[in-house]
Ligand code: DUC
């Protein structure tokens with residue numbers, strides 16, 4: 001077993017920061033030591049194989065992106081990152097674990113859908129990975145199969161109130177699935193948008209000749225998100241299911257979650273970097289078909305209406321608990337371009353898995369969140385939310401050595417011709433300049449990114465079975 005000592009850095013966790021050295025033995029952290037600690041004089045420390053100097057840098061638990069869609073079939077095409085390219089890009093950006101969504105399609109058995117995702121990921125990942133299960137067909141068989149998911153290490157499932165005819169569940173199906181959620185402790189994850197109503201608006205806009213990418217966001221109005229979020233909360237309230245609403249973008253949806261939490265309900269919300277930084281107005285102003293790069297669901301919201309500022313505030317007040325990417329990349333050529341002349345045919349999704357840690361660190365630089373909150377919303381809370389904490393999400397003895405050394409004095413220019421390792425022909429984040437830099441990334445004790453060089457290997461990443469959410473009450 002090789003040993004590594006990370007010296008001279010500031011260890012940052014969700015609860016504090018301190019000057020400390022981190023000793024890694026094999027795949028795990030074995031000690032977090034005050035600098036100059038007598039333990040450092042022990043045989044173990046003297047015989048370390050590698051010393052990494054982290055002077056002037058932050059030593060943080062690796063990022064956990066709890067919402068990615070590698071290779072997701074969508075809109076007649078498939079997300080352009082494979083598990084190989086997507087997890088490598090994640091590693092570049094300081095993310096050391098993803099939780100992707102296995103899909104049960106309509107008419108398919110749940111466990112067959114799960115097996116398909118294991119086949120896609122196995123042997124291909126640069127970093128560790130887990131799965132949530134999308135239940136695309138809630139029926140008697142699926143409900144029975146959900147009982148078996150916990151044994152598979154899958155402790156959360158996602159339902160869609162959007163996309164009629166594809167992944168959609170109606171209220172009767174949602175109620176039944178939530179009853180199973182309440183019984184088993186599986187976390188219900190919800191895509192909360194009123195799909196049938198959105199489809200009417202889409203049809204009407206297209207009939208008026210409003211075909212540009214911008215109208216995607218007009219059709220998917222905030223009322224559609226607020227209403228669905230409220231409905232999901234009420235069904236969860238009735239059944240006692242723990243509820244996690246994915247990709248929250250509207251401030252009104254945040255208020256629904258905040259009210260439910262104030263009411264003592266076990267509900268949670270996730271947002272994504274695009275809802276903090278990008279806006280509907282910018283999409284309207286993009287030349288030609290360029291706005292297609294920002295077509296995602298839920299959609300970008302109006303800056304004039306204040307959704308972005310409100311979302312930053314929600315991160316500070318814990319009305320929103322964590323940040324994932326909803327990484328669902330598509331190229332412009334042959335993919336987004338399917339929607340030329342009809343915005344409803346643009347595959348939905350933005351690629352961000354590589355940039356989440358940097359983008360959220362900008363919130364520290366601009367004073368929107370504290371350093372500790374940065375670690376909490378990108379690593380520690382995702383670990384707790386999805387049953388990984390202790391093994392992941394923390395720098396402490398016994399935890400996996402998933403560690404990022406982040407240089408606050410470094411700089412990262414984001415753009416297609418710059419730092420870009422996702423399998424896309426453009427960047428949704430073109431021109432973003434980051435004060436900060438991911439220097440070193442360690443996955444289970446193995447350095448996979450070493451100051452601007454990828455030194456990891458395909459297949460190093462392992463499937464991680466998850467426990468039930470550590471927020472269950
Ligand atoms: N939203 C997206 O933007 N892409 C994939 C699925 C989803 O819900």
Ligand code: ZN
Nearest residue numbers: 191246247297
């Ligand atoms: Zn979704």
Ligand code: ZN
Nearest residue numbers: 067069326328
């Ligand atoms: Zn998603």
Ligand code: ZN
Nearest residue numbers: 410437439451
């Ligand atoms: Zn550097």
